[in-house]
Amino acid sequence: MAKTVSDYFVERLHAWGVRVMFGYPGDGINGVFGALNRAGGKVRFIQARHEEMAAFMASAYAKFTGELGVCIATSGPGAAHLVTGLYDARLDHMPVLAIAGQQARSAMGGHYQQEVDLASLFKDVAGAFVQQAASPTQIRHLVDRAIRTALGERRVTAVILPNDLQEMSYEEPPRAHGTLHSGIGFTRPKTVPYESELRRAAAVLNSGKKVAMLVGAGALEAADEVIAVADRLGAGAAKALLGKAVLPDDLPWVTGSIGLLGTEPSFKLMTGCDTLLMVGSGFPYSEFLPKEGQARGVQIDIAPDMLSLRYPMEVNLVGDAAETLRELLPLLEEKPDGAWRQEIAANMEKWWKKLEHRAMQPANPINPQLIAWELSKRLPDQVILTSDSGSCANWFARDIKIRRGMMASLSGGLASMGAAVPYAIAAKFAHPDRPVIALVGDGAMQMNNMAELITVAKYWREWADPRWIVCVLNNCDLNQVTWEQRVMNGDPKYDCSQQIPDVPYHRFAELIGLDGIFVDRPDALAPAWERALAASRPVVLEVKTDPEVPPLPPHITFEQAVHLSEALLKVDPHEKRMIQGSVRQGLASLLPGRKGE
Ligand SMILES: Cc1ncc(C[n+]2csc(CCOP(=O)(O)OP(=O)(O)O)c2C)c(N)n1
Ligand SMILES: [Mg+2]
DSSP, X not given: OOOXXXXXXXXXXXXXXXXXXXXXXXXXXXXXXXXXXXXXXXXXXXXXXXXXXXXXXXXXXXXXXXXXXXXXXOTTHHHHXXXXXXXXXXXXXXXXXXXXXXXXXXXXXXXXXXXOOHHHHTTTTTTTEEEEOOSGGGHHHXXXXXXXXXXXXXXXXXXXXXXXXXXXXXXXXXXXXXXXXXXXXXXXXXXXXXXXXXXXXXXXXXXXXXXXEEEOGGGTTOHHXXXXXXXXXXXXXXXXXXXXXXXXXXXXXXEEEOSTTOOHHHHHHHHHOSXXXXXXXXXXXXXXXXXXXXXXXXXXXXXXXXXXXXXXXXXXXXXXXXXXXXXXXXXXXXXXXXXXXXXXXXXXXXXXXXXXXXXXXXXXXXOHHHHHHHHHHHOOTTOEEEEOSSHHHHHHHHHOOOOTTOEEEEOOSSOOTTOHHHHHHHHHHHOTTSOEEEEEEHHHIIIIIHHHHHHHHHHGGGOSXXXXXXXXXXXXXXXXXXXXXXXXXXXXXOHHHHBOOOXXXXXXXXXTTSEXXXXXXXXXXXHHHHHHHHOSSOEEEEEEBOTTXXXXXXXXXXXXXXXXXXXXXXXXXXXXXXXXXXXXXXXXXXXTTOOOO
16 A cells, blocks of 8 residues: 555654654544554554543643653544643643644535634644645645744644545655755754853842742753752742742752742742842742842743743843753852841741641541642652642642652643643653652542543553552532632632532542542541552542632732632621631631731
């Protein structure tokens, strides 16, 4: 049989190093699936339950490997389903290639079944490169350009293949006018600023007495360099959510997460510093950074468009985090006294005690912080952690102490629900020998994570280390938003939108051949983690948690306190337990007529 366009397409992906793709089939893309089959496993296809989940997997695969993530879907509904997962990759700057089928060229423009203008649909999310193929001789440069652009610019790209074209015989482009003769290969360049710029940055940093660092996902490969620079500057460092694994939490000058899900010491670090060094972070909330004019700023980022965006920096360095910090280090002077670091360490000591105290408070039936607290002590080496969007992201961000060698990620920029399980699945295809743990709310479980457990049931036996745990926080509530309604909007909980059905997640797991553990007593939590971590198959650990433990920002503004009081005046249906939960968490000062800590 002559080589089809699809055979060539798969061959070319393979030549680029693509070994795995996540997706779902359909007649709009059958030609490519036929070619994947003929290629005999050279490029592996992983079957998700839903195309959005496949796109999340591609995004997470890129995060956990540093390589290209690839997802594939059929025309019309399949391609449309990809979009949210692709936005996750786009907002977190991940290189992902989306492959979508399309109706036959002869039918297009005819309001044909499943005909969607995919180039327009993908135009925003895959704006760096989105093309629909019209002829076999285009395939080579479409693949080459889509992958090189994705890797080089850390963007999402898309190639759309009409189904009739997929089955045509492949032809190399002739040597003629109007043809392209492209090639493969991309190596990430070493990107460092000019020395004059490094010197300007060093002058700012050397003149500071209280240096704060903020590190993000861009610094994940630069832990040693970040530590060396921080030590030289006597700096403290906060971590953006996607940069949680950059620095271990046992370093006394590391203040953990920042922002709405952050820590008090990070807030104090930023409000008390005189100099800010930001490395590889797109952390969105300016109000958690120094006040404008309070600190002199230096930022390092590989992407020029992310510079001086949240804080007006004095020196903007375009560069790779590790390489740039390495070149900066010799220009930095040792800070003479350690008072600033001592202050940070003292804040951290108090903060960890406070977190422990909060986690140990009784709740009805289980305090969700206790889940993260008990897990943190038991984290296996090399673990890969994921979290969904929801209240669990607060506990993931604040309570879990990360160590060197671990990885941790979530849907950061998009903050989409329903990403933790596909992320945890992709983690296993990226690193089958590492244990993987996901924290997920019950709403996110019901949305789509539950269905992806079926994907786990399908594949887990091939994973070298079978430890794969999803911990479900069953609070029958869309809790993060319930508290946002109360604290940000001053509205009481709206049961119609917030309460969700009780579902036996652990029993669903058992039904499909996974282990299920159910916990509704605090004293059963630690043994449940032990059991889950020792299991010889994937586990769903379902914990009944209290929705009245407030997942509030570290620093409550006056305005937020006023909102909460207003919500209470409007009679929250859960008022009594909500007040009890807030008081136990040391947040009594928020409540009307009460004295705080
Ligand atoms: C796709 C999507 N829809 C809606 C939201 C808004 N949202 C953020 S957190 C959340 C509640 C999540 O509830 P659950 O998963 O039960 O976690 P909980 O906060 O209760 O722990 C919602 C609705 C979102 N981030 N993503
Ligand atoms: Mg919930």
